[in-house]
Structure formats: C-alpha cells, structure tokens
Amino acid sequence: MTAGLVGAALALALAAPARAGETPAAPAPAAGWQLTPTGTDVRVRGLAAVDRRTAWAAGSRGTVLRTTDAGRTWRDVSPPGAEDLELRDVEAFDARRAVVLAIGEGEASRLLRTEDGGATWTETFRNTDPRAFYDCVTFLDHRHGLALSDPVDGRFRILATRDAGRSWEVLPDSGMPAALPGEAGFAASGQCLVAAGPREVRFATGGGATARVFRSADRGRTWTVADTPVPAGDPARGVFALAFRDRDHGLAVGGDYRTGRPSPSAAAVTADGGRTWTPAGTPPPAYRSGVAWLPHTRAAALAVGPTGTDLTLDGGRTWRTIDTGSYDSVDCAPDGGCWASGEKGRIARLARP
Template sequence: MACGAALAALTAVPAQADEERTAPHWELKDSGTTAVRFRGLAAVSRQIAWVSGSAGTVLRTTDGGASWRNVSPPGAEGLQFRDIEAFDARRAVVLAIGEGEASRVYRTEDGGATWTESFRNTDPRAFYDCLTFFDHRHGLALSDPVDGRFRILSTGDGGRSWTVLPNAGMPAAQEGEAGFAASGQCLVASGPKDVWLATGGAARARVLHSADRGLTWTAADSPIPAGDPARGVFALAFRDRTHGLAVGGDYRPDQTSPRAAARTTDRGRTWQPADRPPPAYRSGVAWLPHSRSAALAVGPTGTDLTTDGGRTWRTVDTGSYDTVDCTPDRACWASGEKGRVARLEH
C-alpha cells in the first residue's frame, strides 16, 4: 500500500479485528548495528533518511531503509550526535552535544563521504542540545543557559559558519532550566522566521518563541510538569506558525509522567494540556504529512497517535523509539535505542 494510504488508514479507527491486524505499523529496518542509540533523525523522503547517535555514528539510506551506509565523520567515535538536519541525500548538518569542546557541528555536501567541522564550542559553560533550519541556509543551534540566559548559535550559509547571537532579547532562565538533548526536537522552526525552544528541569516547563530567527524571544509556561532535572518538555512540533504540539514528562522509567502532552493554537503564547495524554514519557513528536489534526508521539515505551490536534492520544505501538520525523511525500520514520530504525508501513 502506498504510504499516503497507510497514513490515511492509521488515522481511521478500526472497526474489525481483521482490520486491526492489518493496520499500519512501524516496520523495523536493519541498520546493521545494535550498539548505537539513534536520537538524531532527518527524514528527507520515503527513500532517503539520515540517523545519528552515540559513538559518533551517522548512517544514511537512499533505498527506503533496505541498506544503510556508515558515513560517520572520521575521528568522532567519542562524540554523541544527538541531532541531524538533512536537506537531501548529499547535504546534512550534524550536532554533537556535551560540555565544552564536546559540542560541535559537522557538515557534509557529498552524502557523508567527507565532513567539515564548522563549529567547536570553546566556552566550558555552554552545552549545545539541538539545532534546526528554517531553509537550506538559515539555521540555529541551542545551548543551555550561559550567564543566566539560553545561548543561540546562528548560521546564514547552510552551516558552513556559525555565530553566537546576542542574548539581550532572551528572557532570563529559571534556576536549573535547560533543554533536553533527547530527540533533536527541543528547538524547532516553522516558516522563514519562527522558532520555538523547549525547556525543563526548573520549577516550570516552558516554551520560548522567536519570530525573528532567534534575536528576541517570549516565554510561555506549559502544563507539562517540571520541578525536577528529569522532567519537562522534551520535544516540539509545529505544522505551521500557529498550531504546535509539546510532549515530555519524566524520562526515568520508574517515574510516572502525567500530563505529558500539550497543544497550542496561538503560536505558543498559551498551551493547553491534552484531555487524554500519552500514558508515559514521550521524547519525540511529529505531525503526519498534509494533515491538520493527526500526529505521532514516540518514547521508550511506545508510539501514540492523535487525530484531533493533540486533544487526545491513543497508543498504537509498544516498541521503543526516541524520535520521529515525517516527510512531504507522506513517509514517517522513527529511530532509537539498540540501532532501531523503522518506517511506517501497512
């Protein structure tokens, strides 16, 4: 079945047991490894996807996951590649997270055959978590607070060079507030200038919004619980400049995660809790392609679907995934621990 039809079937509520057995599902693709956790995912199309993760690993497929090529940057074995953004089969930008010089950005223009290190953090107080692009040229990367404010890195040339933006337009951070480098979705963009960042770890879990590519920001409280370094908003997804979703919770497996999802219909100025949230912590979220109301959320204990814009969620899979991404040609991909990579199939 074509993926577009599979997505349409996924949003329908099955009426018969036979229909449930043939419902769309995640089909695991053999990545060739079980030793890497892929928290970074860039889905370009139904055929092309990139994943990045632990041990400095970057993989790429151009045949829908039938085969994967290890295109890891040489000498990066000690790095944690928690986020990757790809423009096509040849061009990608990958972020290594960590304190001080562990935070780096690499860029490739030849499908990963060669990489150029375009940024290495030299401030021991900075810790970069995730990055996003507005288009093929303009992008931002997010660091945890430095001098009491989140730090934003900016590029205007596709990731070839980076500049730290002034922080005068950034609201003060709360005590203990930070971003989560769990799925590459703590910083997301929609349109040419709008960008949102997700926080946790402090008294309140917040979502900050900028309408000028990171120069000035406004902060809004979310209903997702915080108050602990392990709790907050872990991932965001915006289908346009107005409608957004937030997911998170408490990433510790022995802790419950009530109210682990929220939605906005006013560009993130206000957030409403889901009437029926996912049953556990979720680290990744993505709108289904060309849908105004359907989205997927993923986490270590399963995948949940909403068909009403984030008001209610229902579990549709119990496999472990850290992040999810969907493409304009109606494909959805997910990745996570033990080398797990999957594509939505029927």
C-alpha cells in the same frame, strides 16, 4: 478506540494518491512501524526524514547512517575520528547535504557538515566556552539555521548560521528572557528546538519550576516565553520535544524520563503559536521524547518514547498507544515518509497503506 480502529485511522491518515505517472504499487502491508536493518547497536536519537526513500540518523560513538532505498540498506557514513562524540541531532537538506550536532560540555559540542552524502565531513563549529552545552539544531530554510545551548550567565545561548551551516556565530542574548534556576533543554531527540516557518522558531525546556516554550519571530534575535502545563520542577522532567505544522499549531510532549516514573499531563497543545498551552485531555500514558505531525493532515500526529508510539487524530487533544516498541525520535517528510529511531540501533519506517 480499539486497536483495529486505531490501525484503520492511521491507514486513513497516511493514505495518499499515487503521483502522476506513478505505477500503482503492489498491495502494502498494514500501516505501522517496520524495523529496518541498520547493522549497529548504538542509540540513535538524531533523525532527519528527507522523503519516503531517504533518511539520515545520528547516534552514539559518532555514528551517522544514511539510507536512500527506503531502509532496505543503511550506509555507515560516520565522520572519521568521531568515535568519542555523542551525536544527538541531524538536519538533512537532501540525500547529499546534512548537518550533525555533537553534544556535551565545552569542546564536546560541535557541528559538522557534509555535501557529498557523508563521504567527507567538515567541522564548522567547535564550542570553546566550558559553560555552554548545545542540545539541538534546526533549520528554518536551506540557509538559515539555529542551535540551542543551555543557559550561560542565566540566559539560553543561540548559535546562528546564514550559509547552510558552513559558518556559525553566537547571537547577542539581549533579547533572551532570563532562565529559571535549573532550567535547561533536553538533548533527547533533536526536537527541543524547531522551526515554525521561515522566520519563526521555538524551543522547549524543563528542569526549572515550570516547563516552558520560548518563541522567536525574527530568527532567534528576540524571544518571548510561555509556561506549559507539562510538569517540571525536577532535572528529569519537562517538555522534551516540539512539533509545529504551521506558525500557530504546535504540540509539546515530555514527562519524566526516568524508567518507571509516572508522567502525568505529558503533552500539551497550542493554537496561537505558543503564546498559550492547553494540556491534552488524554495524554500519552508515559514519557515521550519525540513528536511529529503526519503530512497532508490537519489533526494527525505521532509521539514516541521508550515505551511506545501514540497517535492523535484531533490535533493533540487525545492520544492512543498504537505500538509498544522503544523509540526516541520520530520525523516525517513532506511526501509522507515517516521514520522513527531509538535504542540498540532501532530505525523503523512507517508503512503506508
């Protein structure tokens, strides 16, 4: 597929009719990433797309950013005193309410919540177990959320909230299959743990002999696990990100995050909720850390990583590179607004045709 055809296909995938009563906009630029001015140089791995105008981002040095004007300006709404925290995930309900996850061993893993657009923050969880290391957080709806920790005593640990992140509890691990030696999650893009419906949730792993995907249909109480064809067997290799457009159809991307290392078979697809995974026939050419379905399509999705962005138009079976900019995470809102974030404060908005 030529670059021109890829651009045309992306434009087609993004096209959506104007909403009722909406004044037709001026001609838009060609479909593709448009960098926005963030005013920071930190690495931004956490990303939450609310809509075309509103997004949240979280990164190193305790940084939280928010835009409500389609990226023309970003406001620094970082929690006071959080400069030593490594924020790797953010989940936003709207322009005012969001939850951010700080990663690290022991008390470095924390969850904070805001209800006023980041003007004030409340720490709602601080990990006191030195064996735990939290990687990702996700919400299944506006009340129920889960956070994932690397294995403790041989099993992955799940933290749960039923009140929109105001309080959290560690769930029993009796329904969690045993972890493989060396197996862990990757805190690379906030997408190692994702919702697949109001009760369904999935998380991805690497580091062990096999890269696996765990799935739960009861909000994290019990789990089953399946192997994927994405290479693992090394602490730097495995599945780094998942995306589900419904309870059945999912994408997995990953590879080897070390610069210059080959990442063959770095993508897989499922059509049965994660029970089985099939390797992409034409995977991305390198390690990818983030993936998102394009809204209002059944087969289009984007994957991002330090060496570029790839597009699939056939549900993850084949991928083509459409941009060579460096990004760690990608997220799309229900209204079609898509965003990407990465190193050196890079945050981009996907221009619509």
